[in-house]
Amino acid sequence: MARPGKMPPMSAPHKIRIDVETSYLGEQSDPHDQRYVFAYTITIRNEGGLSATLLTRHWIITDANGAVKEVRGDGVVGEQPRLEPGQGFRYSSGAILETPVGTMEGTYQMVDEQGQRFDASIPLFRLAMPGILH
DSSP states (O other): OOOTTOOOOOOOSOOEEEEEEEEEOGGGOBGGGTBEEEEEEEEEEEOSSSOEEEEEEEEEEEETTOOEEEEEEESBTTBOOEEOTTOEEEEEEEEEESSSEEEEEEEEEEEETTSOEEEEEEEEEEEEOTTSOO
16 A cells, blocks of 8 residues: 555656667778778667657767767658657667767757657767777
8 A cells, every 4th residue: 555645656758768889890991091980879769658759869979089079960860750658769870080989979859749848868978999998
């Protein structure tokens, strides 16, 4: 029996989980020309209680020299996926750096089924050529 004043746990209206996998594309890279190509696969999962549509993306890409590049745009890979509660969306893209190591992070601007906009944070992740970090 529930104690007075205690509410059962409820699903948060906005809970977007973002998982990232990265890989170095050696065949497309040219270290002598300071060109390091990386692929990343993002899985976006709606763990909230309302459906949500991804509207825009904002990336902050930083290389090992401290150079920062910001990328903004509509959707991801030409899509603006709508995620029902419990549903996921997976896509792959890439980044080119002038150094063998860098980081990416950012946000997706989302809108829920009630028209409320919110940001889903993309956690910082590292892009690194194999063997460069210990």
